[in-house]
Amino acid sequence: MIHCTACGKEISESATACPSCGHPNSAATGQVSDKGFVPALLLCFFLGSFGFHRFYVGKVGTGILMLLTLGAFGIWTLIDFIIIAIGNFRDKDGLLLKR
Known part of the structure; x- marks a missing residue:
């Protein structure tokens, strides 16, 4: 688990975006x-x-x-x-x- 860089909520490393705020997860997208x-x-x-x-x-x-x-x-x-x-x-x- 990692923390969203926008809202700080805990999200899965494989999630493409934060379920709370929708901010993209760069760790999963490879960007x-x-x-x-x-x-x-x-x-x-x-x-x-x-x-x-x-x-x-x-x-x-x-x-x-x-x-x-x-x-x-x-x-x-x-x-x-x-x-x-x-x-x-x-x-x-x-x-x-x-x-």
């Missing part, structure tokens, strides 16, 4: 983002405290928040780096980054 894994990882490593990796994937709101808090004093940056490294980071549309 991936046009944003790359390596640039996001490098941006997070070198400029993660400023949220550049979040701006790169289109998450402007959280990018600004990271910029203002310096990546929540590095903790948020470290968490994002780990999520990117294991391949679970998603872009603004909920799609996994392209490998």
Whole structure:
């Protein structure tokens, strides 16, 4: 089971869309983002405290928040780096980054 990226409800990994809100499930459809894994990882490593990796994937709101808090004093940056490294980071549309 996974969580819907739009509403947060728990859905099956094989479901093509969330039964609650109708948001497409990128894990089941096989869609991936046009944003790359390596640039996001490098941006997070070198400029993660400023949220550049979040701006790169289109998450402007959280990018600004990271910029203002310096990546929540590095903790948020470290968490994002780990999520990117294991391949679970998603872009603004909920799609996994392209490998």
